[in-house]
Structure formats: structure tokens, C-alpha cells
Amino acid sequence: xxxxxxxxxxxxxxxxxxxxxxxxxxxxxxxxxxxxxxxxxxxxxxxxxxxxxxxxxxxxxxxxxxxxxxxxxxxxxxxxxxxxxxxxxxxxxxxxxxxxxxxxxxxxxxxxxxxxxxxxxxxxxxxxxxxxxxxxxxxxxxxxxxxxxxxxxxxxxxxxxxxxxxxxxxxxxxxxxxxxxxxxxxxxxxxxxxxxxxxxxxxxxxxxxxxxxxxxxxxxxxxxxxxxxxxxxxxxxxxxxxxxxxxxxxxxxxxxxxxxxxxxxxxxxxxxxxxxxxxxxxxxxxxxxxxxxxxxxxxxxxxxxxxxxxxxxxxxxxxxxxxxxxxxxxxxxxxxxxxxxxxxxxxxxxxxxxxxxxxxxxxxxxxxxxxxxxxxxxxxxxxx
Numbered sequence: 497x498x499x500x501x502x503x504x505x506x507x508x509x510x511x512x513x514x515x516x517x518x519x520x521x522x523x524x525x526x527x528x529x530x531x532x533x534x535x536x537x538x539x540x541x542x543x544x545x546x547x548x549x550x551x552x553x554x555x556x557x558x559x560x561x562x563x564x565x566x567x568x569x570x571x572x573x574x575x576x577x578x579x580x581x582x583x584x585x586x587x588x589x590x591x592x593x594x595x596x597x598x599x600x601x602x603x604x605x606x607x608x609x610x611x612x613x614x615x616x617x618x619x620x621x622x623x624x625x626x627x628x629x630x631x632x633x634x635x636x637x638x639x640x641x642x643x644x645x646x647x648x649x650x651x652x653x654x655x656x657x658x659x660x661x662x663x664x665x666x667x668x669x670x671x672x673x674x675x676x677x678x679x680x681x682x683x684x685x686x687x688x689x690x691x692x693x694x695x696x697x698x699x700x701x702x703x704x705x706x707x708x709x710x711x712x713x714x715x716x717x718x719x720x721x722x723x724x725x726x727x728x729x730x731x732x733x734x735x736x737x738x739x740x741x742x743x744x745x746x747x748x749x750x751x752x753x754x755x756x757x758x759x760x761x762x763x764x765x766x767x768x769x770x771x772x773x774x775x776x777x778x779x780x781x782x783x784x785x786x787x788x789x790x791x792x793x794x795x796x797x798x799x800x801x802x803x804x805x806x807x808x809x810x811x812x813x814x815x816x817x818x819x820x821x822x823x824x825x826x827x828x829x830x831x832x833x834x835x836x837x838x839x840x841x842x843x844x845x846x847x848x849x850x851x852x853x854x855x856x857x858x859x860x861x862x863x864x865x866x867x868x869x870x871x872x873x874x875x876x877x878x879x880x
Contacts, residue, residue: 524554524584524768527577528561529570531590531713532688538713538737539687543589543612545738546756550764557764564688567592574600578607585610585767587760590687591656597621608772610763613658615865617774624777626759626785627658628737629665629864630830631752632709633839634788634823635734636669638749639677639707641807641819642732642800646677649700651710651717653687655879657867659711664871666709668839671873673809673819679874680705690716697721707732715740721747732800734790741790741797749800750823751790759785778861781830788827795827796820840864845872 528547530540540563551557560581565573570593577583578600585608588597594614601609601621609621617623639648648670652659667679680703682696693716697708701724708731710717721733722744733744735751759779766772779785788795796804804820811817814825829837842853846869853859859867868878 522768523556523558524764525558525560525582526764527574527581527583527586528559529565529573529577529586529588529590529593530561530563531565531567531592533563534561536688536713537715537740540589540713542737542754543756546758546760549757550760553761554764554768556768565593567596571596571600578604584608585764588612591658608767615776617776619774622763622772622774622776624759624763624779626754626756626779626783627661627864628752628754628786629661630781630839631786631788632662632665633669633672634827634830635709635750635752636666636671637673637809637819637823637826638669638796638800638804639666639709639732639734640670640673641804641809642749643674643677643707644730645704645706646674647704648677648679648707648709649697649703649705650679650681651693651696651700651708651712652681652683653689653712654685655683657865660870660878661864661867662711663874664867664869665839667871667874668844671871672811673807673822675873677873681870681874681876683879684712686712688713690714693717694720701729701731706730707734709734710736712736715743718744718748739789739791744790745797746799748790748797750788750796753787753789753792755785755787758783780834781827782833784831788823796823834858846870847872847874 532540534540534544562573574586577586587610589612591613594611597609597611598616601618611623613625614623650663670677684692684696686692693712697717697720708717718733718740721731724731725747731747732749733747735748737754741748801820805818807819808816809819809822838858840859842857843855844853846852
């Protein structure tokens with residue numbers, strides 16, 4: 497069965513179940529499994545901030561976390577949280593935990609499981625995700641407007657649909673601002689691998705890239721960009737998941753920020769009051785989960801605003817406007833919903849010349865969850 501068919505079947509199997517209601521005043525214990533350390537200042541850090549938000553909101557909530565769990569070890573850790581810690585619900589926060597979470601849900605039918613970024617569910621197992629592809633598109637507009645070499649780099653962890661979706665959205669934003677620019681990708685095969693990320697960033701810069709984005713759970717790419725900038729070679733960087741601008745005050749233009757607090761609060765409250773279902777949760781800019789910026793204080797580093805305002809871009813719907821204004825207008829449209837503006841509206845070709853999204857059509861959620869092609873301004877091929 498191919499990847500797309502698996503997703504469709506799993507989404508169709510949504511079940512509503514209200515058998516986990518708790519009595520008023522009862523404590524709810526939730527376990528969280530993180531793929532990296534909380535101090536990574538990336539993915540796991542952002543999840544932990546969301547958990548803390550829910551803890552502060554609900555006096556009946558008790559939590560326990562396990563950090564830096566290898567995907568191959570997730571089954572053992574789930575057992576520990578259920579059997580030893582007596583958790584009522586377990587959140588597994590990495591795509592690679594999906595199969596072990598599914599097996600655990602079968603082993604413990606009286607417990608609840610929530611898997612982040614996956615697509616499989618059971619009566620007692622749901623899925624959730626806050627996606628950043630819209631923010632990557634906005635960052636792409638800025639990268640395309642600022643690049644002087646027309647070579648832009650992307651440091652990526654693993655070749656899975658989530659990362660391909662982000663690379664493509666970034667590339668589509670670049671193309672909207674600068675049709676002559678290309679995207680070069682380096683894979684690290686590590687979510688938390690600062691040394692590998694630095695090596696990849698240095699290699700991309702050596703190849704002529706002067707703007708870098710990434711999906712990796714440390715500020716390593718930004719630190720490389722800041723170092724080169726301080727030495728006189730401006731490298732534009734875009735932070736990921738957490739407010740990393742302090743690591744590159746002269747390099748970070750903007751970035752993607754994720755607010756997991758609302759998602760976790762919604763899920764946990766539904767469990768506690770008995771309204772939980774295993775319906776997939778998918779939050780974007782409209783739900784205020786995906787935010788623009790390398791800092792929560794400003795969506796674009798003020799250092800680069802004038803440079804962005806000096807670049808004019810022609811659009812089919814908004815006419816001609818500067819890059820900064822385009823970013824802010826598109827951001828406002830995204831906050832209204834995907835029906836107002838979405839990056840994945842055709843015609844979109846892959847980099848082998850095939851039409852992937854027809855003119856006037858918008859990629860469905862299922863399309864985005866299974867995307868495994870590069871759009872036409874990304875160089876190379878996706879590792880198999």
C-alpha cells in the first residue's frame with residue numbers, strides 16, 4: 497500500500513469517543529516524550545513551552561517528560577510512562593514514534609495516546625500537528641528578495657513529507673520574489689545534530705549560498721551565519737521553531753515560531769471533560785499556532801526592514817509592492833485562512849517538469865501530508 501493510500505485510510509477512520517471523562521477535581525497525568533533535549537532551543541523546547549502553558553492553565557494537570565528519546569527506544573519509554581508513572585495520556589512528539597505509539601495504543605486500550613506529525617490513529621490514539629509551511633513561504637519571499645548570489649541553502653534533518661513540504665513552501669516563496677534563485681538542500685539525518693548542521697551550513701556557504709533556512713533542532717545554522725556576517729560576509733538566516741534571533745542578531749531576518757500552548761490546552765481539556773476524539777488536529781496561522789518571526793517581539797528583524805522595502809515584487813492579485821509589504825499582506829491573508837491565501841495553489845511543477853498541482857487547484861491536506869517531490873526551483877533529488 498503506498499504512502500498516500502495509507503494516509504487517506506487513516507484519516508477516514510476517525511472515531512469519536514467520550515469514554516475517558518474524569519470526575520470533577522480528578523487529576524489528569526500526561527506523559528511527554530521528546531526526541532531531543534528540552535534545551536535544544538528548537539522542536540523539543542517549543543513542545544515543552546506548550547506543555548508548561550497547559551500546566552499553568554489547569555490545576556488538575558500533572559505532567560512528566562522524558563527527553564532525548566531515540567525513536568528505536570520509544571516503546572520502552574511509553575511502557576515506563578504507563579506502567580511506572582501511571583500516565584493517563586502519552587504524547588509522542590516525533591514522526592518516528594508513530595509505529596511504536598500505534599502498538600502501545602493496542603496494548604493499553606484504556607489509555608489515550610496522541611502522536612505528533614503522524615497520520616495513523618485508533619479509537620484511543622489521535623494525531624495532532626501545528627504546521628509551519630506558511631511561515632516558510634513568507635521566509636522564502638524574504639530570502640529571494642535579499643539574496644545577492646541567487647543561491648539559497650536549506651539544512652534539513654530527514655527526507656520525510658513534513659520537511660519536503662517546508663522546503664517546497666520556502667522555495668515557492670523564493671520564486672515569488674525572485675524567479676532566478678535556486679534552492680540547494682543538505683541532509684544531516686539528525687534532528688539534534690549541531691555539528692552536522694554547522695558542517696552542512698558551511699558547505700552551502702562555500703557553494704555560494706548567502707541565505708540559509710533549516711529544519712534542525714539547534715541554532716547551529718544561525719551561529720554559522722552570524723559568524724560569517726561578523727567577518728564581513730553577510731549571510732541571511734531564518735530561525736526555526738523557537739525565537740533564535742539572539743543567536744544571530746545581524747544574520748536572522750525572520751523565522752518560524754510555533755505556539756504549542758493552545759493545541760495542548762485544547763487536547764488536555766477535552767480529555768479531562770470527556771469530549772476527546774481521535775480526530776486529527778491540524779493548526780496553522782489562522783489558529784495562531786504558526787507565527788512569523790525569529791523573535792516573539794517582531795515578525796521581521798528591524799535591521800532588514802529597509803532592505804526588504806527596497807525590493808519591488810509584482811503579484812497577480814496585489815499588484816506591485818515591496819517585499820516587506822508583500823510578506824505582511826500575505827501573513828494577514830494566511831491568518832484569515834487557507835481559502836484566502838495558500839502557497840500550494842497551482843500551477844506547480846516539480847523539478848522534473850511534471851505538473852503536480854493544476855492551475856487554480858489548491859493542495860489538499862492529504863496532498864501536503866504525503867508530499868515527496870521538489871518544486872521546480874529546488875536542485876537535486878530527494879534521498880530514497
